[in-house]
Amino acid sequence: MIARVTLELALRKEFDYLIPPDLSEQIDVGSRVQVPFGPRKVLGCVTALAEESAHAKLKPILKVIGAQTLVTPKILKLARWIGEYYCCAPETALKSVLPEAVRQEQAGWRERLWVRALPFAGELPKLSKRQKELWQIIEERRELPLKELLELAETTAGTIRRLEDKGLVAIAPQISERDPYAREHILPNQPLPLNDAQAKALAAIITAMEGVSEQATALSLALSHRMGEGRGEGGQDGTTGLENLPLTRSPAHAPTVFLLHGVTGSGKTEVYLQAIARALELGKGAIVLVPEISLTPQTVERFKARFTSGRLQTLVAVLHSHLSAGERHDEWHKIRQGRARIVIGARSAIFSPVEPLGLIIVDEEHEHTYKQEEAPRYHARDVAIVRGQMEGATVVLGSATPSMESFYNCSRDKYKLLQLLERADDKKMPVVRIVDMRQTLRPGSPIPIFSPQLKEAIAQRLERSEQVILFLNRRGYSTALQCPLCGYVAGCPNCSLSLTYHRQDQKLCCHVCAHTEPVPAVCPNPKCRNPQIRYSGLGTQKVEATLAKLFPHARIKRMDSDALQRKNDFRRILGDFRAGKIDILVGTQMIAKGLHFPNVTLVGIIYADLALHQPDFAGRGEVEGEVFVQAFTPFHPAIQYARRHDFTGFYEQELEFRQQLKYPPYSRIALLTLKGRNEDKVQFSANHLQRELEKATSDIKDLILAGPAPAPLLRAETYYRYQIMLRAQRMSALSRRLAQVTQSLALPEDVSLSVDIDPVNLA
Ligand code: ADP
Ligand code: ZN
Numbered sequence: 001m002i003a004r005v006t007l008e009l010a011l012r013k014e015f016d017y018l019i020p021p022d023l024s025e026q027i028d029v030g031s032r033v034q035v036p037f038g039p040r041k042v043l044g045c046v047t048a049l050a051e052e053s054a055h056a057k058l059k060p061i062l063k064v065i066g067a068q069t070l071v072t073p074k075i076l077k078l079a080r081w082i083g084e085y086y087c088c089a090p091e092t093a094l095k096s097v098l099p100e101a102v103r104q105e106q107a108g109w110r111e112r113l114w115v116r117a118l119p120f121a122g123e124l125p126k127l128s129k130r131q132k133e134l135w136q137i138i139e140e141r142r143e144l145p146l147k148e149l150l151e152l153a154e155t156t157a158g159t160i161r162r163l164e165d166k167g168l169v170a171i172a173p174q175i176s177e178r179d180p181y182a183r184e185h186i187l188p189n190q191p192l193p194l195n196d197a198q199a200k201a202l203a204a205i206i207t208a209m210e211g212v213s214e215q216a217t218a219l220s221l222a223l224s225h226r227m228g229e230g231r232g233e234g235g236q237d238g239t240t241g242l243e244n245l246p247l248t249r250s251p252a253h254a255p256t257v258f259l260l261h262g263v264t265g266s267g268k269t270e271v272y273l274q275a276i277a278r279a280l281e282l283g284k285g286a287i288v289l290v291p292e293i294s295l296t297p298q299t300v301e302r303f304k305a306r307f308t309s310g311r312l313q314t315l316v317a318v319l320h321s322h323l324s325a326g327e328r329h330d331e332w333h334k335i336r337q338g339r340a341r342i343v344i345g346a347r348s349a350i351f352s353p354v355e356p357l358g359l360i361i362v363d364e365e366h367e368h369t370y371k372q373e374e375a376p377r378y379h380a381r382d383v384a385i386v387r388g389q390m391e392g393a394t395v396v397l398g399s400a401t402p403s404m405e406s407f408y409n410c411s412r413d414k415y416k417l418l419q420l421l422e423r424a425d426d427k428k429m430p431v432v433r434i435v436d437m438r439q440t441l442r443p444g445s446p447i448p449i450f451s452p453q454l455k456e457a458i459a460q461r462l463e464r465s466e467q468v469i470l471f472l473n474r475r476g477y478s479t480a481l482q483c484p485l486c487g488y489v490a491g492c493p494n495c496s497l498s499l500t501y502h503r504q505d506q507k508l509c510c511h512v513c514a515h516t517e518p519v520p521a522v523c524p525n526p527k528c529r530n531p532q533i534r535y536s537g538l539g540t541q542k543v544e545a546t547l548a549k550l551f552p553h554a555r556i557k558r559m560d561s562d563a564l565q566r567k568n569d570f571r572r573i574l575g576d577f578r579a580g581k582i583d584i585l586v587g588t589q590m591i592a593k594g595l596h597f598p599n600v601t602l603v604g605i606i607y608a609d610l611a612l613h614q615p616d617f618a619g620r621g622e623v624e625g626e627v628f629v630q631a632f633t634p635f636h637p638a639i640q641y642a643r644r645h646d647f648t649g650f651y652e653q654e655l656e657f658r659q660q661l662k663y664p665p666y667s668r669i670a671l672l673t674l675k676g677r678n679e680d681k682v683q684f685s686a687n688h689l690q691r692e693l694e695k696a697t698s699d700i701k702d703l704i705l706a707g708p709a710p711a712p713l714l715r716a717e718t719y720y721r722y723q724i725m726l727r728a729q730r731m732s733a734l735s736r737r738l739a740q741v742t743q744s745l746a747l748p749e750d751v752s753l754s755v756d757i758d759p760v761n762l763a
Contacts, residue, residue, distance in 0.1 A: 002053045003027055003061060005035055007044040012089050012743070015044075016053040018060040030072055032065040032098075045071050045094055070098055070336070072353050078387055085731065087670075087738045087755045088376040096376050097351040101325035102332045113146040114174040115160060118167060125166045130159055138169055146171060189305040191274055198267045201260055201418040205275045208256040209282060209358055209394045255388050259365075259406050260398040262420030268398045270424065272361050273306050275396065276342060280312045284358025284393075285341035289380055291367040292346040295320050296574070303344050319345030319352065322571070347372060347380040350387065357393040360384045365397035365406060371760045379758055381406075404658065407651045408665040435630045449546050454604050454628045458547075458584070462554055466601040467577070468584045472543055481508060483523040483533045490520075509710060543606060544586050551584070559587035604628045662704065664758070667727040670734060671759040672742075673711060676751035679720040683708070685751045686722035692745060693724065696737045703728045731757060 001019040017035050019027050027033065031046045036059050043065070071079070075097050083093035117138050127135060134153045138144070150157065163169045194202060262268050276286045290299060295318075304316045317331040317340035334340040336353045343352040347370055350360070362370070362381045370380040381397065388395035397406055397415070410417040435451045450458075461468050481490040481501040490499045492510035499508040501519070509516045523530040544558045557573055576582050578597060605628065659666045672689065676682040686708035697703050704727040711721035728734050738755055747753060 001027075002050045002058065003031075003033070003046045004048040004050060005033060005044040005061075006047050006091055006094055007035070007037060007042050008091055008095055009037070009042060012091070014047060016050070016055055016058055018058045019049075020060045023061060023064055026064045027061065030070060030076060032070045034062045034065065035059065036062060045076075047076060066102070070102060072355065074355070074391055075351055075353060077390060078351070078383065081386055081390075082376050082378050082383065084739075085735055086376050086378050086757045087735050087742070093376045093378075096348065096372075096378070099319070099328045099332055099348070101329040112174060113171055114143055115146050115149050116143040116170045116172070117141075118170055120168065125168070127163075127166075130155065131163060134159060135163060135168060138163070187305060188309045189302070191277065191306070192270055194270065194274070195267065195422075195424055197262075197420045197422070198271050198424065201258075201271050201420065202274050204416065204418055205258060205271070205359075205394060205396060206278050208258070209275070209279060209284075212255050212358075212392045212394060255392050255394050257385055257388065257395045257397065257409070257415040258418050259402055259410050259415045260396055260418045260420070261400070261402055262398070263400045263423065265423040265425050266400075266420035267424030268363070268420060269302065271420075272363070272396065272398070273303065275359055275361075275394075276303075277306070277312055279358035280307075280314065280341060282358055284356050285354035286343070286359040286361065287349060287352055287354055287357065287384075288342065288344040288361045288363065289349055289370070289384065290344060290346065290363050291369045292320055293369070293570070294364060295322075295344070295346055296571075300344060303342065307342060314342060315340035316342045316344060317352070319343060319349045321346065350380045350383050357387075357391045360388050360393050360395045361398065362395070363398045365399045366401055366403040368760045371758075375754070377754075377756050377759075379760070382758065402651075404651065404654060405665045408655060411655075432627045432629060435628055437630050449543055449606060450550070450604075451628075451630055454630060455550065457602055457626065457628060458551065458604070461602045462551060462583060464601075467580070467582070467597060467599045468602045468604065469597070469600055470543065470547075470584060470586045470604045470606060472586070472606045481519065481533065483525065483528060483530050488523055488525045488528065488533075490524075547584060547586065554583045555581065556584045556586065557582045559585060602626050602628070604630070606630055662727060667702075667704070667729060668731040668734070668757075669759055670726045670731070670738060671756040672724040672726070672738075673721055673754050673756070674708070674723075674747075674751055675719045675721045675754070676748070677719060678750065681748050681751055682720045682722050685747055685753075686724060689741070689745060689753070690724055692741050693726065693737075696741045697726070697734065700728055700733060700737070703734070 001024055002016050003019050004014050005017055006014050015035075015037075017033075027046060027049075029046055029048060032043065033046060034041055034043055036042075041062060071094070076094075079093045079097045080090060082088070082096075083090040086093070115138060124135075134149075134155060137149065137153055144152075146157070146160070149160065153159075160169065160171065164171055260268055260271065272288065276288075279286045288303065300316070300318050307314050307316055315334055317335045319328065319331055323331065331340070332352070335343055338355070341354070343349050343354055345352070362384050365381050372378050372380075381403075385395055387393065399406075406415060409415040433453070435453050437448075437451060440448050440451050458468055481499065483489075490501075490508050492499050492515050499510050499515075499517070501508060506519045507516050508519055520533060521531065523533045544556055547554065547556050557577070559570070559573055573582070573585075577585050580599065603626075655665075658664065663669075672693075674682050674686045674689065676685075690705070690708055693705060697705070705724070706727075707724040708722040711723045726734060726738075735757060742753060742755060745753070
């Protein structure tokens with residue numbers, strides 16, 4: 001027998017190997033194997049089996065990794081889709097579907113020595129006092145880890161070996177599973193009676209799941225036909241791309257995608273839990289994706305607690321980057337062995353081998369962290385939708401502030417919108433106060449960070465021993481040039497998008513059409529002419545320092561990517577905050593989502609302009625919360641709508657704007673970035689690539705090709721970066737062309753190219 005193997009080298013090629021007779025039982029499609037490649041030994045994955053090969057003199061497979069095939073055929077298919085859609089080597093895609101610890105099998109199962117009491121007939125042999133004490137413990141426990149026994153009996157391994165010699169006990173290695181949550185005592189919890197909105201949402205999800213379940217066989221046949229089987233037979237036929245999810249055209253019971261829109265506290269998680277329970281009843285498993293940051297012990301505990309006992313008892317596996325390699329290995333195998341039917345995890349948990357899969361939940365679906373920022377640059381939410389389609393699983397996207405894409409898909413009936421408009425816990429929505437920052441400014445004086453109103457409110461909270469969260473929205477500010485006095489934003493004359501401010505070379509640049517202009521010396525608004533328009537930049541550090549001066553007794557902590565070198569810091573600070581050891585937490589938006597702090601009664605948004613915010617998480621406790629939004633453009637629709645909690649209004653307006661400019665969701669973007677230390681070489685390569693792309697895509701009618709233009713963050717690194725942006729209605733055709741062009745492109749050695757499909761970050 002021959003095995004076709006994809007190696008973990010991005011060669012975009014598969015190789016045939018002989019299966020030695022002694023391994024033939026163990027090798028199947030999806031097996032991970034070690035093979036010789038030139039003088040090296042390389043890991044790879046079996047993607048097909050064959051009777052014969054076109055090549056002579058095949059080398060044999062050296063060994064198999066793991067007892068079970070690690071990449072199931074379904075995951076293999078998903079990996080292929082990722083390679084094609086996101087325009088990366090299939091090997092790269094395949095590599096990302098298994099956790100490192102499982103792929104390498106370096107941290108395998110942990111074996112420990114256990115001591116077990118053996119049955120014996122007749123009388124106890126003669127024992128010393130020490131041995132007798134020891135035997136009593138063993139007899140009572142029947143079996144226990146050697147290490148534990150040694151500690152309990154305060155004795156040495158020698159004493160126990162003597163009991164073994166007498167035939168009383170056996171000492172043998174045994175697998176001992178790691179459980180990252182072993183120390184937490186989890187109390188079972190019961191489903192809550194749902195309110196009307198929750199009940200309605202749950203009923204819709206359940207109906208969808210049951211419908212799919214009934215027609216599972218028929219559908220999986222239809223789908224596998226539609227998706228195409230493997231690349232060899234021309235699988236990608238242009239109907240696989242996300243833009244073509246067969247949602248509206250499929251049979252009546254095709255898997256459905258729901259968008260569950262509800263403010264924080266509206267009871268979305270309770271709906272997820274009850275939907276999962278139904279999936280289990282239908283004999284299926286579930287995957288729950290949560291942004292890494294929201295994957296707190298409390299969140300995990302809620303899921304574990306619901307399924308820890310009773311009829312639907314199952315293990316809940318947890319996958320996130322905070323686990324040790326060994327823990328990740330064990331958690332993953334619990335899923336593969338079918339003992340854990342529910343997985344909760346961050347981005348890559350979407351590849352968990354849950355089978356059969358009934359339900360996928362993507363909580364906080366708008367979160368940018370679902371996008372992987374290295375190859376393969378996949379978006380876990382979009383992969384979830386494709387996987388749902390492939391495996392007939394119902395998908396629920398949840399958010400308080402859904403992404404434009406998802407909202408748009410609802411308006412086109414591709415997704416079904418479910419709404420929870422009120423809080424389930426009877427807490428009031430916080431009062432939102434907009435502060436017009438323009439009134440706090442005087443020409444010639446520095447831009448204040450705190451308005452008198454916010455200062456006053458903070459002082460009040462400190463006095464009452466309540467907690468405060470302050471956000472600084474750096475995103476909108478680091479890239480745009482805005483006059484702090486009148487709110488003027490420098491826009492592109494061609495595209496009417498805001499221009500990107502390159503501080504280093506004092507230029508404004510449009511990264512859509514490559515228009516550049518110098519930074520104005522004074523505000524161009526004739527009524528303003530403020531000379532301070534060259535905004536001096538405000539970081540969380542400055543906010544923290546100013547706070548410390550204003551409130552010298554307050555305990556202040558800063559949370560942003562500069563301050564947090566390690567994930568542990570993150571958890572520790574949140575833990576301290578929850579425990580009341582911190583009064584004011586300052587951060588960028590990353591602390592905003594999915595966190596429950598009952599004692600937070602004030603949230604301040606320092607500069608809120610130009611982005612949609614979610615000021616709904618103050619006052620999760622008994623006290624009513626207040627949100628201060630400091631804005632230079634207080635009449636910006638995003639801010640006005642947020643104040644009325646009217647997201648739909650905002651979306652409609654924003655969608656109209658995007659439609660005019662042909663931006664996503666009205667187009668799909670591919671962003672190509674060239675990077676190198678020599679600017680001339682990078683620019684030259686970018687121009688060359690641009691010409692090649694023009695040739696290769698000339699038949700895509702609606703294509704808009706822009707650039708090359710210097711990347712917005714050109715200044716921030718020691719590398720020079722140029723970008724080319726392509727926009728088209730459909731991505732699948734474009735992806736294919738991009739793959740062709742980029743593979744045949746000869747770049748100078750010190751210039752590298754990255755392809756980002758559906759980027760979430762244009763910097
Ligand atoms: P979300 O996920 O939308 O933030 P949760 O499901 O966490 O909302 O619910 C918020 C709070 O309300 C939780 O404390 C939860 O226990 C409670 N809750 C949810 N649904 C109900 C309900 N039907 N009845 C009473 N309390 C509920
Ligand atoms: Zn422009």
